[in-house]
Amino acid sequence: MLDSPARLCAVGRLGLGPRADVAFDRIAVLVERLIDAPVSLVTVITADRQFLPGQVGMPEPFAADREMPITHSLSRHVVQAGRMLVVEDIRADPAMRDNPAVHDVGAISFAGVPLTDSDGQVLGTLAVMDREPRTWTASEIALLVDLGEVCSSELRLRIAREIADEARRAAESAHDQLTLLGELTETLSATMDIDEALGRLGRMVAGRLADWCVVALAEPSGAVRHVSAAHFDPAYAEDAERLARLAADAPRDMKAMLAAVQRAAGPVRRDAADPASLRRRTSTGEIAEIAERLGFDSYLITPITAPVGRRSVGALMLVNGAGRGVFGAAEEGTAVEIGRRAGQAVDNSRLYGRQRHVAEVLQHSMLPQLPDIPGIELHARYLPAQIGAAVGGDWYDAFVQPDGSVMLAVGDVSGHDIEAAATMGQVRNLVRGDAYGRDDEPGPLLSQLDRALHGLSMPAAATAVLVRLRPDESGYELTFANAGHPPPVLLRPDGEVEVWWEDPEPLLGLVPRDDRSTHRRRVLPGSTLLLYTDGLVEQPAALIDEGIRRIRTVLEDGAAMPLDDLCGQILGTVTRRDDDIAVLVIRLS
Structure with a gap:
């Protein structure tokens, strides 16, 4: 129940971490005054942590940290049960008596009501605790339930606002990616010099679809023809150029990447990349060092695919640092389309080169x-x-x-x-x-x-x-x-x-x-x-x-x-x- 993906997704949308929240602190203060309990909490619970966006009466370090391990959480039993729990003496309760909160927080009695989203998923609790056995009265329970509804309403409002923001961001991202594809098509068709075209592609993608990227192209013989790299931050331009030179000088490494994409017959995505693994797969440690400096936390590799025969002729590697986050389905779809359009440009350039050579020979013969x-x-x-x-x-x-x-x-x-x-x-x-x-x-x-x-x-x-x-x-x-x-x-x-x-x-x-x-x-x-x-x-x-x-x-x-x-x-x-x-x-x- 705690690790339910739908529940954790809703918790993530709240954006409530280990910090105070003014609205929930006010509710905790109100509960403490009306029920006269020494400890009042508004909790949000993840799979392994309990955050305290609202609290009164918690001892240190929990009061300052605004979080505690899930092992110290009494509220997790409310989430797991999916209903209100009222315990007069925790020491006599088989499910709670061994909880470290009895010793570390001094919790002896507990009452908690679930805080739910619009789908009924329990995201946390509004809870009170006392440091001695206590029989919670019906009026106290009723008040806790009413104020719990106020907390749930606030949580639902925040989730709805975040969903609306996600939809707006998704629409903006979709528009930006469509704009990028349009600009990219224009850029790729503006020159028949494929090295220049792929260099421009990298500079356009860096910052708009990823933090940085590497573009590699193979000849029909399998030899590596082109390697370029670009980073959105000009301060890393020299590092990106150096990485491209090192990669071009290590054709076996680039062939291995191209072969991996060909075997996958589609994009390869890693949400948790590790520079150490890159160091094991490259012939020079400097490539991994530069990648770590540029930010190597997640990556997406998509093939550059020629339109005839759908054969892979190269690869586009998109990389994000920790700040940008992982690639989603939208970015993957856009990257695949970029690979397709780049493949068409490569085919057009090669065809144009053959035609141009024939034409030049014809012209000079005349x-x-x-x-x-x-x-x-x-x-x-x-x-x-x-x-x-x-x-x-x-x-x-x-x-x-x-x-x-x-x-x-x-x-x-x-x-x-x-x-x-x-x-x-x-x-x-x-x-x-x-x-x-x-x-x-x-x-x-x-x-x-x-x-x-x-x-x-x-x-x-x-x-x-x-x-x-x-x-x-x-x-x-x-x-x-x-x-x-x-x-x-x-x-x-x-x-x-x-x-x-x-x-x-x-x-x-x-x-x-x-x-x-x-x-x-x-x-x-x-x-x-x-x-x-x-x-x-x-x-x-x-x-x-x-x-x-x-x-x-x-x-x-x-x-x-x-x-x-x-x-x-x-x-x-x-x-x-x-x-x-x-x-x-x-x-x-």
């Missing part, structure tokens, strides 16, 4: 090998957008004509997918096939390309810059045409930078135009020409002029730089890569 040309140094880069399929419509090209002139081209077919890349390959080949062996200037060549796109019914809209470079005795004659593309930029030998703005002409593939312009420039040896696509200079909510200003600054500061380094500096001006970038840098000697 871009040309730059020729070796005496007196002209060429360097090119292609960078895919950081989102999407890592393949798009940007391209560059350079080839030598039979007459010794050099054709240079940079273009951008609209789109960021396989179709755009395929169209780009066709447009680039059309440029080569149409221009090679002909003396036409870039303007007429782009007009012919426009006619070909329409005549062949190619669904392309593209920008392009086409340049013909002819060496002569004093340098180079350069002619170019621009179809809706960002302007070429020239770094002169004297360090000045020219941006070749011209009146804009329409994109290729929209409306055929027979009179595209050709522009002429004299270029001196020692100059550097930059051709590029709009991903280099266009940023959301910013003018293209700002992007061109950035590359001007790089060119002015990097005139003496090796071409490869200069190209890297130019690409470094891009703060975010929402679009593909193709860059062709030409240095003339």
Whole structure:
């Protein structure tokens, strides 16, 4: 009866421990005055303790401690019997005469009425004791029963209030956990870098679902791929990072944890964790030392589960210190859902990585090998957008004509997918096939390309810059045409930078135009020409002029730089890569 789970749950909801309670002390004083008993008690009884939230007349140390062992409790007999008990002489009562309270408290006579909750469970007593034999009168018993009802009503009110608070906290927790899941989904989908995603996951969970956590991920081969740890308190950040490093350097320990989760085929929860057991299961004692420092009183391990085949690919370990308490069913359910969503993110990342690799190989296979040309140094880069399929419509090209002139081209077919890349390959080949062996200037060549796109019914809209470079005795004659593309930029030998703005002409593939312009420039040896696509200079909510200003600054500061380094500096001006970038840098000697 004393250890009934339902009764102990109700006692726990009262929150009455070894301390005085003003309301129950007043009732004890009232009972003492009205019944004229030397000892008056309001008791609440757990499985092994009797608390005294209200008392008058108890000797020390019980009066100060407000508790006593269950062995000293006379009221426990009321709880066990489930009814009022009245004893004139405890020394003559077979059930009570050996109770240590006879000697330690001086209790000789006793009367106690049960205090009950709304379900009739006895939680404690309102009791009186005397230090000599006593016959309790009917009026005294009636008064004790009435005041016991007052105490029971107060207990029931407090339990109802706590149940309401629990419901409110549960609703808030459910809302918080739903919010966490929503934010987590957004975070996991915001990056395809799975190490970054799992690190963010840990930082989001720590403090909201647990005091701290460890996230581990395995490769399909079984090797440990990722370990990260996070604590809600920034003061423990270094400890968490150190623990993650130690765990990553102890793959056998992490494999054992992952294997345990796989065997369990579900979450593993321990409400009473012991750092000593962790010390036995890890290859280095420092892991256990750090865990104890972070707080290792309860934990919950849930698998990170891939959606296909429901296979476990990792584990999320949530840990609480003593202050936060144990994990409940709600936290377990949320943790399982986090593991499921993290598993989907892992699968998506791996699939994306495979697709991105294929796309990058495809993209680079469609871009040309730059020729070796005496007196002209060429360097090119292609960078895919950081989102999407890592393949798009940007391209560059350079080839030598039979007459010794050099054709240079940079273009951008609209789109960021396989179709755009395929169209780009066709447009680039059309440029080569149409221009090679002909003396036409870039303007007429782009007009012919426009006619070909329409005549062949190619669904392309593209920008392009086409340049013909002819060496002569004093340098180079350069002619170019621009179809809706960002302007070429020239770094002169004297360090000045020219941006070749011209009146804009329409994109290729929209409306055929027979009179595209050709522009002429004299270029001196020692100059550097930059051709590029709009991903280099266009940023959301910013003018293209700002992007061109950035590359001007790089060119002015990097005139003496090796071409490869200069190209890297130019690409470094891009703060975010929402679009593909193709860059062709030409240095003339």
